[in-house]
Amino acid sequence: MTYRTYREVEGSDRSRLAEQVGEQRNRVVERLAGVERVIPVMSGKGGVGKSYVTAALALELARRYEGRVGVLDADLTGPTVVRMLDARGPLKVDADGVEPATGKGGVRVMSMGLLLESGQPLKWREPDSEQFVWRGTLEAGTLREFLADVKWGSLGFLLVDLPPGAASIANLANLVSDVAGAIAVTIPSEESGQSVERAIRSAIDCNVDVVGIVENMCSYVCSDCGHSVRLFEGSAGLRLSEEFELPLLAQIPFVPGQASTGAIGTLADALIENLS
Amino acid sequence: MKFLCIDCDEQMTFQDRQVPGDGTFAASFECPHCNRRIAMLANPFEAQLVNSLGVKIGGxxxxxxxxxxxxxxxxxxxxxxxxxxxxxxxxxxxxxxxxxxxxxxxxxxxxxxxxxxxxxxxxxxxxxxxxxxxxxxxxxxxxxxx
Missing domain, CATH: 1.10.8.550 (Proto-chlorophyllide reductase 57 kD subunit B)
Incomplete structure (x- = not known):
């Protein structure tokens, strides 16, 4: 028996699944039309203070750009930005989209933390079984909706706090084609350095420019006497900077109970300089 | 996805969709030439594939x-x-x-x-x-x- 195959049958299929997916992508592009720069903040490794760097940088940029800064917390299973920026719901929804929460400094925030009960893990209603098969697709769908359905408005910067893992930049790059440049956050240890190296290579594979490296927790500074000691062995920030010929945007010390405003200011300066 | 009526060599057209609430879905198609109708019956796994993409069979x-x-x-x-x-x-x-x-x-x-x-x-x-x-x-x- 012979019969025509898909491409031989002229005319579109009524479901237009490919077109529906294309329309989803178009909505991302349209929504981000008012956003001047999308900046992913990535690490490849958890626990390096990536969300802290994202939140602190957002506050600093908001101070400089009259609040025209947004933070998309793409860490769906471990959202922390909401607390750091003191952003609260409920979120207003109308036909045009979802109004983001407003955090400290007027920073516009969208995060899974706004949708879940405090302390509750991310759970999916469906499917009933084999969730491990679908989880990645469902998470990608939520990231797409966070980009496309949130009324981000006119922003100078949209910082995207990516979850740990070298592949997370690929998910974003699939949805946003014109990423301005990623920031890679590491701590000084070589264990962290190696993970961040993988994330940088993933970004390069996805044709995402990396603006530079941030070395967080480069030292511990006593908040009483100002004495500084190293927290970790190694100099991963410097090593990555040299290996990839990327600027070391900032080295941020850990100061208990205090924001490292000086170092974050340096980071904001270096980011703006290197983006331009 | 397209459905072809082999006898008529015509693409069948989408008619309706059913969601019985058990995780499956069904969609029916009809040949515009001979009016033969078929139903596509999707199991929960296939239904989930479509749902997780955020798209709809039948448009x-x-x-x-x-x-x-x-x-x-x-x-x-x-x-x-x-x-x-x-x-x-x-x-x-x-x-x-x-x-x-x-x-x-x-x-x-x-x-x-x-x-x-x-x-x-x-x-x-x-x-x-x-x-x-x-x-x-x-x-x-x-x-x-x-």
């Missing part, structure tokens, strides 16, 4: 709601959203039974579901939403789990 008849996939899929908190009600069209009445049924929808997604049913009613010139209307909307729009 969309209503605009996608903001956060539609997230609100359908995530077990979220009750007061996460405040949904603005559409006041542009004629007000839609809800029967007591349909209101009761709506109350059983998790609050995380209820506002969106209510809006979808109201839009469906407006599109079809229906002035009162009853459980029967909800059933037809659910089937036609592929509202699995709503």
């Amino acid at each position: 969309r008849t209503l605009e996608e709601e903001p956060f539609e996939q997230t609100r359908r899929s995530v077990v979220g908190k009750d007061n996460a959203f405040v949904d603005e009600e559409d006041t542009t069209g004629k007000p839609i009445r809800w029967s007591a039974e349909s209101r009761e049924r709506l109350e059983r929808v998790p609050r995380f997604v209820r506002g969106m579901v209510k809006k979808i049913y109201a839009e469906y009613a407006t599109e079809h010139g229906i002035t009162e939403i009853t459980p029967a209307v909800m059933d037809s909307a659910r089937t036609e729009l592929g509202l699995e789990g709503m």
Whole structure:
């Protein structure tokens, strides 16, 4: 028996699944039309203070750009930005989209933390079984909706706090084609350095420019006497900077109970300089 | 996906969709030449493949709601959203039974579901939403789990 195959049958299929997916992508592009720069903040490794760097940088940029800064917390299973920026719901929804929460400094925030009960893990209603098969697709769908359905408005910067893992930049790059440049956050240890190296290579594979490296927790500074000691062995920030010929945007010390405003200011300066 | 009537060498056209509520879905197609009808019966795994992409077999008849996939899929908190009600069209009445049924929808997604049913009613010139209307909307729009 012979019969025509898909491409031989002229005319579109009524479901237009490919077109529906294309329309989803178009909505991302349209929504981000008012956003001047999308900046992913990535690490490849958890626990390096990536969300802290994202939140602190957002506050600093908001101070400089009259609040025209947004933070998309793409860490769906471990959202922390909401607390750091003191952003609260409920979120207003109308036909045009979802109004983001407003955090400290007027920073516009969208995060899974706004949708879940405090302390509750991310759970999916469906499917009933084999969730491990679908989880990645469902998470990608939520990231797409966070980009496309949130009324981000006119922003100078949209910082995207990516979850740990070298592949997370690929998910974003699939949805946003014109990423301005990623920031890679590491701590000084070589264990962290190696993970961040993988994330940088993933970004390069996805044709995402990396603006530079941030070395967080480069030292511990006593908040009483100002004495500084190293927290970790190694100099991963410097090593990555040299290996990839990327600027070391900032080295941020850990100061208990205090924001490292000086170092974050340096980071904001270096980011703006290197983006331009 | 296209369905071809081999005897007529004609592409079959989408007719309707059914969502029985057990995780599966069905869609029927008809040959425009010989009127032969077939039903595509998808198992839960196949249905999930489509749902997780946020697309609809047979195409969309209503605009996608903001956060539609997230609100359908995530077990979220009750007061996460405040949904603005559409006041542009004629007000839609809800029967007591349909209101009761709506109350059983998790609050995380209820506002969106209510809006979808109201839009469906407006599109079809229906002035009162009853459980029967909800059933037809659910089937036609592929509202699995709503």
